[in-house]
Each structure stands twice: as C-alpha cells, then as structure tokens.
Amino acid sequence: MLKVSHMDTFIGRKRIIKDVSFQVKPGAIVGLIGPNGAGKTTIMKTILGLTKFTGTVAVDDQPVTENNHAALSGVGALIEHPAIYPFLSGLENLKLYSRDSDDMDHVINLLQMQTYIDTKSKDYSLGMKQKLGIAIAFLNRPQLIILDEPMNGLDIEATISIRKIIKQYAAQGASFLISSHVLGELQKVMTKAILITEGKIIVDKPISEFNQLSHQQYKILTENMDQTTQIFKDNRIPIIKSDDYLLIKHDLLFQVQDLLYANHVRLLELSPRGMSFEQIIVGILEKQRRQQHEK
C-alpha cells in the first residue's frame, strides 16, 4: 500500500507540491488528474524518491526518501516518456531490469510485443516505445505501478489491451497510481480519483461518487443565452457552459427557474442531463478558479 502524508515538494526554493496526503490501497486504481502543470508528475517523481520533499511517503509501511529507495523494490513506473535505450532491442531493454525471465516472457506476451521484441528500439513507433515503457513498469510483478500518461501514442487495440491488463493486475492485488489527460479512458479503470491543481489536492473521492454527480445536472436552454449567463453570473449561480446550452446543479433548479421568471427570460428547455466525467472535472476546476478569484 502507498501512503503519502503531508508531502511538500520543492524545486529549488519553490514549493511545488503543497501538503498532499492520500493513500493507494492494494488492488486500487487511483487516477491522478488535473490541468497541465498541476504537479501530477512531480508527485509521482517524489513518490519514487527523485525529488527533495518533506512529509512522508511509505510503500508497505517502509519509508521512501531521496536517498533510500529500498521500499521501491516492488514498484514499477513509467514517468513522462518510456525510459528505453534506443541502441538496445526491446528484449535487451527488459533484460536490464528483469529478475525473472519467465515473468519477462509473460509481460512480452501480455503486451503482444513478440513480433518486434528483438528489433532495436530506435526503430520502434511511438506506440511500440510506449508499450515497451509500460512493459518495463510491469516487470518483476510489482505491487505498486505508477503510470504517467500510459495511453500516450497507443492505438485503440493497445489502449483496450492495457486497460484489461491494469484491471487484471489490480484484481491480483497490485495497486496503481495513474495520471492521464484522457479522462474518459481513465474513468473506465480507476476506483478513486484525486484531482489536483497548483500542487494541492482539491478532490479525493471514490469514482462511484463522481458517477453520482454525473446525474445531478440540468440542461437549460433559453431564448436569450447571453442574458441568462449574465443573470446567473450576477446571482452567483455556478454553471457549466456548453456550446449552446448551460448546465446547473439539480439543487439550484427552483432558484434558477425563479430568476429566469423574474427577469422575463423565456425557458425553451429544462431537462435532466447526465454529465461526462470530463464535464464534472471541468466544473470542479471552474468552481475552484472562481473561488480563488473571489478570495
């Protein structure tokens, strides 16, 4: 199990990660999500003991520090780019870190890399390199696997295959910490989502709670959308803008109706609407920005 407590990470004198605490339990698939520059990769690097930090990081109750990585013996990771030597073949890259040839063969078969595993990795496509990077992370049956944007460059078949493998390993007790910009893809596998902005965690919830949120929205369409937006803005009604309609939370339904009626805005459509995971996240981020702006 991974336990991060009050983690502060510094780059130079700048505090990049601010008091971050969370857990990844055995068998859990935790999604680390947030906008560019939020600090996702830095959190992952800190867990791997690659940056200076305060607070504690522990894997199976064994602390990880910048100078002690003993606890990471059961951890596999893919950070930013696939870490491969172009002058080595895929197999040679795997051999560098493999402790068990049977397990190595298992990973090669699992990721369906048999046809090109003996080719020099400099000749690989982006997707093949990504698969090799993932294969390195899966070597030696790790108990914790950290994947930073694992779906980068993968085609649909490979994406589905990686998703299946992640679920399969998790079912066997491995834990995952995954960051991805492809939220829809992440939503299909993760059991918990941690939303981070500006180095701080703003949401840490099981995915089931996000799913509940997705049914608590109403779509609003009026004869004058600009005026409607302005009315909501003036009355501090949080909205999510789409191309040609607005979304509001279900508990504001009556307040919104009253406001539109009072301002003589004719309602064309008011209907319950499911939200995609992306829309929920965007909504949370917009709310966060608004709150910061008000402060």
Added chain:
Amino acid sequence: MKSNLVREFYKFRHQRIPLYGVIALLLLMLYSAFDGTKVSRLTISQGFGAGQWIILILITVGSTFVDMEYQNGTIVTLLYKNSNKVRIYIAKLMVINLYGVALLAFSMIFTMVFKVLLVGSQYSWGSIYDQRSLINDFSLNMLGSLIYMFFIVTLAFLLISLVKANAAVVGIGLVIVFFGSYFSTLLLTTVPSLKAITAWNPFNMIFVINQLSNSTYMKFTYLTSSQLIIGNIAYTFLFVVLGYLLFKKRRV
C-alpha cells in the same frame, strides 16, 4: 554495486561508440604517423600521440555515457531502482576508465604494428638513448597517459553534470587537449613569483603524459614527476567528489 556494474557494462558494450572510439584512435594515430615528418624515436615513444588522442576519445565517450541517460529519460528508472546514486556514478566511472585502459592497450598494439610497418628495425625497443631504452620511454609515456586518463575521465563526468550539454563538454575537452599546456605555461610565466602555487594548476597536469619519460619537462611544469602524479591523483579525487555532488543534485 555488482549489479550496477553489470548493467553499465551491458549498456556500454551494446553501443557502437566504443568501437568508433577504437577506430578513431587508429585513424588519429595514423594521422600522427603520416603528418609529413619522418617517424622519430620520440613519435614512437609517445605512441604516435596516443595519449592526447585517448584523452579526446574518453572525454567524448565518457560524457556521452552519462548524458544518454538524460537524453533517453532512462535516468528516472536508473535512479528510482537504486538507493544509492553514488553506485551509479562510480559504476559508470569504472566502465569508462576500464574502456580507457582498453584504449591504451589498443594504442600499444597499434604502436608496435606501426613501428614495424613504418621504420622496421630502425629503432630497436632496447636501444638506449639518453640512458633509457625506447621500451622504457614508451612504457613511462603510457603510464603517464593512464594517470592522466583518470584525471580527464573524472573531469568529463564533472563537466557533464555541470554544463549538461555533451557538445560543450567535448568542446572544453578539445580546449584542454590543444591549449591546456599553453594556458598553464601562460599562467606560470605571467606571475612568476607564484610559481610554487600556480604550478599546481589543473592545466599543468597534462604534462604527466610526457614528463615521466622526459624529465626536461620540469623546466615547463615546475613540478617533479612525483608531484605531478600526486597532483593528478588529488585532482581525480576532487573531480569525483564534486562530480558526484553535482550528479546527485541534478534534477530529473
């Protein structure tokens, strides 16, 4: 440590650059052999310039061997899978130094072959000149090159951790090889009153390659051969420590 060494050797021997280094050494020694002047006893005793050529090759190969980890992003895996950064650093240093020893061995073989092909039996290995045999001078020059090799490899590692650009390190290496002795002489002649101190400047250390077999170099270095050896060893240790500290601090 053993697994680090095995891993580094594995990576090193799977690259083409070590082979290119040997080929470059051969070509550069050929260049020294056919530079328009007659092959002399001095040219042979200096292994057709092998000392300076090996320095250049080692700077290039050494800095590339560290830099590739950052270029390929493999430094992340390398670091998180190791508790001790010093092991990674020392393992890499050992690989490059052993490669340097191999280059020296190749240069000795090339020298012997070139001598046979170019001058035949004109200069016998046992012939005495200035109370020393050719083989003695040659061996001392190779020993000097070996000592300076440790200096230059650790310096290359320090520089690549400092300037983080392989091309810049190679450029600095070229300056050291071709102008280092000039800088040293300049320094010594500019402030003659401080010769006792300035003689220990790092540029002066390159003379260990020649001075062990030719004590007349003392006129330029103002250090005895023993002092030059001590200076080289001291700088080597200093560069290892500073290089490691920079490597440890470098962001990934």
